[in-house]
Structure formats: C-alpha cells, structure tokens
Amino acid sequence: MDFLKSAKGKEWITQFVYSVGGNLIYCIGFNLLIVPMGFYSGGFMGMSQLAGLFLTQGLHLPIPPEANITGIIYFAINVPLMYLGYKVLGKEFAVKTLIMTAMMSAFLVVIPIPKAPYVEDYLTASIIGGIICGLGSGMVLRGRSSAGGQDIIGLCCAKKLPDFSVGKVTIIINIFVYGLCMFLFDIEIVIYSLIYATVLSVAVDHVHIQNINTSVMIFTKKIGISKAIMEQTGRGVTNWDGEGAYTHRTSYILFVMISKYEVAQLKKIVRKLDPDAFMIFTEGCSVDGNFEKRL
Numbered sequence: 121m122d123f124l125k126s127a128k129g130k131e132w133i134t135q136f137v138y139s140v141g142g143n144l145i146y147c148i149g150f151n152l153l154i155v156p157m158g159f160y161s162g163g164f165m166g167m168s169q170l171a172g173l174f175l176t177q178g179l180h181l182p183i184p185p186e187a188n189i190t191g192i193i194y195f196a197i198n199v200p201l202m203y204l205g206y207k208v209l210g211k212e213f214a215v216k217t218l219i220m221t222a223m224m225s226a227f228l229v230v231i232p233i234p235k236a237p238y239v240e241d242y243l244t245a246s247i248i249g250g251i252i253c254g255l256g257s258g259m260v261l262r263g264r265s266s267a268g269g270q271d272i273i274g275l276c277c278a279k280k281l282p283d284f285s286v287g288k289v290t291i292i293i294n295i296f297v298y299g300l301c302m303f304l305f306d307i308e309i310v311i312y313s314l315i316y317a318t319v320l321s322v323a324v325d326h327v328h329i330q331n332i333n334t335s336v337m338i339f340t341k342k343i344g345i346s347k348a349i350m351e352q353t354g355r356g357v358t359n360w361d362g363e364g365a366y367t368h369r370t371s372y373i374l375f376v377m378i379s380k381y382e383v384a385q386l387k388k389i390v391r392k393l394d395p396d397a398f399m400i401f402t403e404g405c406s407v408d409g410n411f412e413k414r415l
Contacts, residue, residue, distance in 0.1 A: 135265070138260070139216070139259070139264075142263065143256065143260055145252060146256025146267070147228050148252070149249050149256060150228065150253055151228060152238055153248060154245070154316060156233060156237040157312070158309055159245070159316055161253075161313070161316070162270075162298065164194060164197060164198065164269030164293075165269060166298075166317075167297060168191075169190050170300065170304075172189050172190050191225035191226065194221070194224070194268070195221055195222060198269060201269070201272045202214055202272075204272060204276060209272075209276065216264070216265035217267075217272065220260060220268070221268035224268070246312045249319075250316045250317070250322075250323060254322065254326075254327065257320065259327060261324070262327060277289055291317075291321050294321075333379060334382075336376050336399060336400065336402075337374070337399070338374040338376070338390055338397055339374075339397065339399075340371070340374070340397040341369065341372065342394040345390055345394060346374055349374070349386065353386065355377070359374055360373040360374075383401060387399070
C-alpha cells in the first residue's frame, strides 16, 4: 500500500491505466469499425488477419465465422519478438509487453464483431477507425509498454536510430502487407485499408509524445538546478553565466534536451528549487548526435 502512495507507485498506476485503457480502446475500434467493413490492418495485426483467412478459406478449418481467431494468431506470432524486446529494451518492457499482448488478444476474442457495420461509409469508417485505434495504440506506448507486433520493432529502431518512430516503422511494414493484399482483394478495400493504416500511424505519433523532442532553456538566479536535473532525469545540462540587462544581476542560463514526456518532471524539479525561474520550451526539435531517445 505504501508503494502505491509513493511517487513511483503513482507513476506505475498511471502507466497501467494508459496501457489497459489503450488496449481496450484499440480493440473496440478494430472489432466494431474495421473488421465489419472487411478492412485489413497493417503490420502484424494484418498478417494475423491474412493468416486467419488462410486457415478458414484456404485450409477450410471448421472455425465458426463469428469466432475471431485474429487475436490468438497475433499472440502466437509475437512470441519471437518478445526476445528482441527483452534484449534491446529490457526485462521490464518485455514482461509488460507480454501482458499487454495477451490482454489485447483476449479483448479481440471477447469483444463481439457486429454482423452489420455501425458505420457503412468506407471513408468514414477508415478515418474514425484509424483515429480510435491510433489513440489506443499511442496510449499503450505512452504507458511505456507495447501491444507487440511492429510496436516492438519500432521501439527497438527508435532506441537505436533517433530519426525513427513507431509510426514510421508501421508504414514501412504496411508496404509489404498491403502489397500482398493487392493480389488477394478488391482494390477498393485495399485503398480504404491503407487510409485506415495511415491515419492510425499519424495518431500514434501524436499520442506517443516520447517521439517529440523538446529543448528547454532555463533562466534562474539559484544554483543547484543543473545538478538536480542530471541526478533526477539523467539528462545532460549545459550552463552559461549571464547578466540581467536591467538589474545587472548574475543569472544562470541552463539548456537541456528532453522528450515531451519529461516536461512535467522537469518543471517540477525547477519549480521546487526556484519558483521564479523562467523557462522556454521548444517542441519538435531535430536532434543529431549523442541524445538518448527514451521510450
């Protein structure tokens, strides 16, 4: 109980709520809007759909049409990726991903697929479905976990390559998936499936704010802030000595590069030591060099 009341405990609860809520939102959008329209997702979810189609229509296995086996297949093909996530992103991430992937698979099986689509217009369904599913996927990533599939590959690439993001990796994988769909399905279905996947990728990158680099300039007359930032965030800080043009008093100028996810933490550190500090935040900075991209 004391752990849940601590700062780390509260952060864990927040991450858990983001992850579970995001998983549920994604599965609701997918089963209620995307599947009834006959759309195909990109990435590993799309591969799972195609595998399910092969099992039912190719091998003619006696699987009831109302049973959604996509979730079961999705979990099975994610097992090898767990090892990759463990090696690159750590044990905690791998365990959380295993739990979230199992949860997503269960949601996909449990949430019923309507016999008649709720939204019958193809374009509307693809856009709304992409926004809802992208919101859910982004929330899972924001909870510092993953629902598996291309998210694991995307996060591993983002860890090693600063210019990569989860959404970009998703689009790359989709080229392969939808290239295959072009030979199997009606071109109209493929086009609207592509619209859905693109909207989803854009939504993910907007919600997954760890992708957004933020530069911060801090103007303060107190000492010790640089040390506190480095100790509590692990980020490097550059210091300059300045002088107020009006007061002619010595002022300290600090510069630090963080992700947007860390903005609230940085503000809390600075305000605790100097409530009068002046801070400037610039989002969307391009970074080249030794900058640790945290996920």
